[in-house]
Amino acid sequence: MLFSKANRHKVVSSSTAATVAKVSGFVVDPVSRSVVAVRLKKAEKGEFLRWADLVAFGADAVTVTDDSVIGDGGPDVSALAGKAHRVLGKRVLTSGGDELGKVDDVDFDPETGTITSLVLGKGATAEVAGDRLIGIGSYAVVVRETP
Amino acid sequence: MRLMRTSEITKRPVVTMAGEDVAQVKDVVYAADGGSVVAFTLAGRGVFAGPLKQGLSWGSVAALGADAVMIRDETVLEPVKAMLSASGGKGSSGDVLGSQVLSDAGIDLGVVRDVIVSVDMPGRSGAGSSCDVVGYEIEASEALGTQGELVLIPLPDTIAASGEHLMVPASAKEFVGRDLAGFGAAIEAFRAQLEGTA
Numbered sequence: 001m002l003f004s005k006a007n008r009h010k011v012v013s014s015s016t017a018a019t020v021a022k023v024s025g026f027v028v029d030p031v032s033r034s035v036v037a038v039r040l041k042k043a044e045k046g047e048f049l050r051w052a053d054l055v056a057f058g059a060d061a062v063t064v065t066d067d068s069v070i071g072d073g074g075p076d077v078s079a080l081a082g083k084a085h086r087v088l089g090k091r092v093l094t095s096g097g098d099e100l101g102k103v104d105d106v107d108f109d110p111e112t113g114t115i116t117s118l119v120l121g122k123g124a125t126a127e128v129a130g131d132r133l134i135g136i137g138s139y140a141v142v143v144r145e146t147p
Numbered sequence: 148m149r150l151m152r153t154s155e156i157t158k159r160p161v162v163t164m165a166g167e168d169v170a171q172v173k174d175v176v177y178a179a180d181g182g183s184v185v186a187f188t189l190a191g192r193g194v195f196a197g198p199l200k201q202g203l204s205w206g207s208v209a210a211l212g213a214d215a216v217m218i219r220d221e222t223v224l225e226p227v228k229a230m231l232s233a234s235g236g237k238g239s240s241g242d243v244l245g246s247q248v249l250s251d252a253g254i255d256l257g258v259v260r261d262v263i264v265s266v267d268m269p270g271r272s273g274a275g276s277s278c279d280v281v282g283y284e285i286e287a288s289e290a291l292g293t294q295g296e297l298v299l300i301p302l303p304d305t306i307a308a309s310g311e312h313l314m315v316p317a318s319a320k321e322f323v324g325r326d327l328a329g330f331g332a333a334i335e336a337f338r339a340q341l342e343g344t345a
Contacts, residue, residue: 030166093166095210138166
């Protein structure tokens with residue numbers, strides 16, 4: 001599923017069937033190459049939903065058991081949630097020091113949260129496999145150079 | 148192998164594998180014999196950032212690409228003073244730029260405007276990599292028939308330099324190039340010819 005498709009998904013509590021928040025972004029860990037938390041808006045209890053705490057990331061909505069799982073995400077999520085670690089819009093450098101373009105979208109596996117690919121350039125001119133991801137910093141997203 | 152103008156390397160960001168730009172290249176430091184790049188001096192990022200006390204030795208460069216100098220992390224930077232004394236580097240490219248290139252036949256070929264290096268990165272880790280000076284971009288003299296134009300001239304493995312003049316074999320004239328794309332082949336042909344006649 002693409003970030004652009006998953007954004008603004010409703011987060012629905014399965015115990016009350018009420019919408020408790022909306023998805024507004026994603027927190028990505030470059031080491032595990034996966035989404036570790038979902039950023040929320042319109043939530044009462046906090047800004048983050050840890051990936052481990054959600055029940056399902058469905059095609060139309062994210063489900064949680066109840067809104068008690070929404071919070072500040074904990075220290076590991078906060079460390080990766082800053083603007084410096086954001087992926088969208090950032091330039092992509094290979095480990096060889098060559099720029100490939102800018103991240104326009106990110107494809108992830110809704111079952112596991114694993115990043116499957118980075119979509120570069122306006123209009124998806126290129127794709128970089130998710131397993132090439134090395135680092136996400138304030139200057140660039142670094143990906144492994146292809147041999 | 149990849150050819151680059153050293154003027155294009157300066158100002159290039161130094162980026163860690165975590166994606167942080169920790170510095171930018173201020174100047175290129177050459178080996179005492181002028182034949183290779185041994186280090187870079189650095190400046191901070193941003194308009195008002197000055198020179199840094201930390202430098203980057205060639206051995207710590209993970210990769211030198213078209214858009215960035217890649218390093219493992221910030222810890223590979225080292226104090227400039229210690230780095231220069233260890234590498235035997237002789238300082239900036241200012242030493243060569245502006246020098247007159249003389250052929251060994253005593254003909255003025257032109258004035259150095261840029262230094263061309265060949266970057267070779269065989270391993271992922273940067274081990275066994277090299278950054279050799281393989282040519283100069285010179286403002287051609289009358290002798291080359293294209294006076295005032297910038298042309299590329301290949302260099303032999305070792306070259307005599309005095310700070311005033313740079314001495315190249317007269318045959319270098321026959322291997323003058325115009326753009327970096329075909330220049331690699333010209334360097335190889337030139338060096339092969341030198342070895343053949345030696």
